[in-house]
Amino acid sequence: MLDQPTTPKLIYPDTPSLDKRSRYLRKLVLRAMIGGGRGHPGSALSLIEILRTLYDDILDIKADKPDWNKRDRCILSKGHGCLALYAILADKDFFPVTELDNFCHFDSILGGHPERGKIPGVEASTGALGHGLSIGVGHAIAAKLQNRKSRSVVVMGDGEINEGSVWEAAMTASKHRLDNLIAVIDYNKLQSYGPTKQVMDMEPMADKWQAFGFTVLQVDGHNVAELKKAFKKPPKKNRPTAVICHTIKGKGLPPAENNPTWHHKSRITDEQFKQLHQALEEN
Amino acid sequence: MRKTSLNSVTKLAKKDKRVIFIGSDLGAGTMDEFQKNYPDRFFMEGIAEQNMIGMAAGLAMDGYIPYLNTIASFITRRCLEQITIDLCLHNLPVRLLGNGGGLVYAPLGPTHLAPDDIALMRTLPNMTIVAPSDAMEMAAIMKETLELPGPVYIRLGKGGDPVVFPKGGKVKIGKALELREGRHAIFISTGIMSHRALVAAEMLAKKGLDCAVIHFHTIKPLDHKAILAAASEFPIIITLEEHSSVGGLGSAVSEVLVDNGPFPRLKILRLSLPDSFQKNYGSQDALLEAAGLHPKNIAKTLLNTMFGA
Missing domain, CATH: 3.40.50.970 (Thiamin diphosphate (ThDP)-binding fold, Pyr/PP domains)
Known part of the structure; x- marks a missing residue:
C-alpha cells in the first residue's frame, strides 16, 4: 500500500528563462562540442540545472582535494550526459576550462563518457547504463560503516532506468535504509529512439520509486530554486530519497529541445554552432 | 574447497x-x-x-x-x-x-x-x-x-577433492607449481585436473613414459616463464583443464607459445571440454570421463598421440 498517490499527472517544466549562469554553462557545453565535433547535447542540456544546483549548493566537495575522504560522492550514472558534468567540473576548477577544447581528442582526459581516475571529480566510469546506483549504494553503506556524513548522489536518466540493475539497486538501498542516498532522475521523457512513453514507459514513475521504499520528490528540473529546496530537504529517517526532475531534453537550444535527433550529434556545421550560440544570447 | x-x-x-x-x-x-x-x-x-x-x-x-x-x-x-x-x-x-x-x-x-x-x-x-x-x-x-x-x-571445486598441494608448500600468485618431474612429456594443468594429471602420469610411468606435471593455480597472470621452459625441455605439452576448449588454459598456453615460437619440434595436445553444451547429467566424474578427461583416457590419448593408436 502506498503512503499517498504521487503521480496524478506528468509535470511539464514551466521554467523561468535561463539565467546568466545557466547560459554560461551551456556555452561551455557548446565549447566542448566544438572541440570534439560531437557529443550528446540533448542528454547534457536537460542536466545543467540539476548538476549546477548539486555542485553549487549541495555537495560537500573540494576541487583541490577531489579524493578527500569525507566528501559527498556524486555519480553521473547517465554517463552520456557528461558534457554537462565536464562544464560544471571545469567551472569549479577540477580541471582547466581549456581542457573542454580537447573533448574526445586522442590524449584528452575528457572522453565521450566520463572515467574515474582520469578526470578529477569523477567518482565512477559510466556510460554503460544502470551501473551507478549500485555503486552509489556501496558508497552509502561505506559512509555508514565509517561513520561519515557523506551523502551518495546518483544522477540517472529516464531511459537508463529501463535497466533491471537499477531496480536491484533500489531494493538494496531500501533494505539497508540508506537515508544518505539520493537517486536523481533526469526525466526529460525522451530516450534515444523517441518518447519514453512509446519506447519504454516508466510511468507511474513516482509510484515505482515509492513502492521500492524511496521518499519521492518531484521538481521542475530547470528551476534552480525548486531543485535547491528539494535537495536541501532533510531525508526521512531510514529511507533513501528519489528526486524526479522533470526536464526538457536539449533545454536552452531550440533546435535540440525535445528533438530525439539531438540525443547524439556529430558533424555540426559552423553555421549551426553560430545559431546555437545566438540562441543562448537571446534566451 | x-x-x-x-x-x-x-x-x-x-x-x-x-x-x-x-x-x-x-x-x-x-x-x-x-x-x-x-x-x-x-x-x-x-x-x-x-x-x-x-x-x-x-x-x-x-x-x-x-x-x-x-x-x-x-x-x-x-x-x-x-x-x-x-x-x-x-x-x-x-x-x-x-x-x-x-x-x-x-x-x-x-x-x-x-x-x-x-x-x-x-x-x-x-x-x-x-x-x-x-x-x-x-x-x-x-x-x-x-x-x-x-x-x-x-x-572453487566441489569439495573433498584429492589433495595434491605439497605439505608446507608455498604459493605465489602467478607462479606455476611443479608437482612431478619427468623427461618425456609435461602436463600443464589447472584446478582439480592437476590431480588427474598426476594419476595419469603414474599410469604412464608403469608403461615407461616419464611425465612431468606442472600445476597452474593462476591462469592470469600466466606464468610465461614456466610455459616457455616446458616448451624448450619437452617434445610434448599436454594442457589439461575442466573447461571449454575455447579460451581456457589450453588457449592461453597456445597463445604464449605462438607469440614466443616457433617451437618446430613441439607437439601441443589440448585436453579440455568440447565447445558444446552438456547433454548429460549424472556426476562431475561421469561428465569428465565422457569428455575423455578420466586419468585412464588422458593416459591413452597421450600414448596414441606419441606412438599412434
Missing part, C-alpha cells in the same frame, strides 16, 4: 577490518560464523548479481575489500558487464568466489555449469584468475588474495 575458502574469508575478516562478505542467496547457515562475529560487514543481498558487483565496487572505492560468493555461472555470466566496468576498469580489490567452476553441478544441467568461467574472466584486463587444486592450496591462496590491488576470480 568451498568451505575452506569461505572459512578463510572469516579468518581474513578477523585479521583485517577492510574485509567484507557479500553473498547472493546462499544456502541457509552459510557464513554463520562471519555473520555472528562481524555483522556489520556481512551482506546477503538476494538474487541480484549485477547489484552485488556494483555495490562491492562502491565499497572497494571507499577502502573495503569485498569477498563475493555465489554459483560460478551466475557470478561470471550474469553480471559480466558489471565485472568488466565496475571492477576491472576501475581496478578495484573485489574478490569473486565462484562455486562449482566447470562441471561440479553436473546433475543440475547446463544452466548451472560453468565450463566457460575462465574464458570469460580471462578477457578482462586487470583480472587475476586462480583455480586451486584442493582445499590445502585454497587456504594458501586465500591468504595471498588479501593484498592484491585488483579484482580476483577464484574458481
Whole structure:
C-alpha cells in the first residue's frame, strides 16, 4: 500500500528563462562540442540545472582535494550526459576550462563518457547504463560503516532506468535504509529512439520509486530554486530519497529541445554552432 | 574447497577490518560464523548479481575489500558487464568466489555449469584468475588474495577433492607449481585436473613414459616463464583443464607459445571440454570421463598421440 498517490499527472517544466549562469554553462557545453565535433547535447542540456544546483549548493566537495575522504560522492550514472558534468567540473576548477577544447581528442582526459581516475571529480566510469546506483549504494553503506556524513548522489536518466540493475539497486538501498542516498532522475521523457512513453514507459514513475521504499520528490528540473529546496530537504529517517526532475531534453537550444535527433550529434556545421550560440544570447 | 575458502574469508575478516562478505542467496547457515562475529560487514543481498558487483565496487572505492560468493555461472555470466566496468576498469580489490567452476553441478544441467568461467574472466584486463587444486592450496591462496590491488576470480571445486598441494608448500600468485618431474612429456594443468594429471602420469610411468606435471593455480597472470621452459625441455605439452576448449588454459598456453615460437619440434595436445553444451547429467566424474578427461583416457590419448593408436 502506498503512503499517498504521487503521480496524478506528468509535470511539464514551466521554467523561468535561463539565467546568466545557466547560459554560461551551456556555452561551455557548446565549447566542448566544438572541440570534439560531437557529443550528446540533448542528454547534457536537460542536466545543467540539476548538476549546477548539486555542485553549487549541495555537495560537500573540494576541487583541490577531489579524493578527500569525507566528501559527498556524486555519480553521473547517465554517463552520456557528461558534457554537462565536464562544464560544471571545469567551472569549479577540477580541471582547466581549456581542457573542454580537447573533448574526445586522442590524449584528452575528457572522453565521450566520463572515467574515474582520469578526470578529477569523477567518482565512477559510466556510460554503460544502470551501473551507478549500485555503486552509489556501496558508497552509502561505506559512509555508514565509517561513520561519515557523506551523502551518495546518483544522477540517472529516464531511459537508463529501463535497466533491471537499477531496480536491484533500489531494493538494496531500501533494505539497508540508506537515508544518505539520493537517486536523481533526469526525466526529460525522451530516450534515444523517441518518447519514453512509446519506447519504454516508466510511468507511474513516482509510484515505482515509492513502492521500492524511496521518499519521492518531484521538481521542475530547470528551476534552480525548486531543485535547491528539494535537495536541501532533510531525508526521512531510514529511507533513501528519489528526486524526479522533470526536464526538457536539449533545454536552452531550440533546435535540440525535445528533438530525439539531438540525443547524439556529430558533424555540426559552423553555421549551426553560430545559431546555437545566438540562441543562448537571446534566451 | 568451498568451505575452506569461505572459512578463510572469516579468518581474513578477523585479521583485517577492510574485509567484507557479500553473498547472493546462499544456502541457509552459510557464513554463520562471519555473520555472528562481524555483522556489520556481512551482506546477503538476494538474487541480484549485477547489484552485488556494483555495490562491492562502491565499497572497494571507499577502502573495503569485498569477498563475493555465489554459483560460478551466475557470478561470471550474469553480471559480466558489471565485472568488466565496475571492477576491472576501475581496478578495484573485489574478490569473486565462484562455486562449482566447470562441471561440479553436473546433475543440475547446463544452466548451472560453468565450463566457460575462465574464458570469460580471462578477457578482462586487470583480472587475476586462480583455480586451486584442493582445499590445502585454497587456504594458501586465500591468504595471498588479501593484498592484491585488483579484482580476483577464484574458481572453487566441489569439495573433498584429492589433495595434491605439497605439505608446507608455498604459493605465489602467478607462479606455476611443479608437482612431478619427468623427461618425456609435461602436463600443464589447472584446478582439480592437476590431480588427474598426476594419476595419469603414474599410469604412464608403469608403461615407461616419464611425465612431468606442472600445476597452474593462476591462469592470469600466466606464468610465461614456466610455459616457455616446458616448451624448450619437452617434445610434448599436454594442457589439461575442466573447461571449454575455447579460451581456457589450453588457449592461453597456445597463445604464449605462438607469440614466443616457433617451437618446430613441439607437439601441443589440448585436453579440455568440447565447445558444446552438456547433454548429460549424472556426476562431475561421469561428465569428465565422457569428455575423455578420466586419468585412464588422458593416459591413452597421450600414448596414441606419441606412438599412434
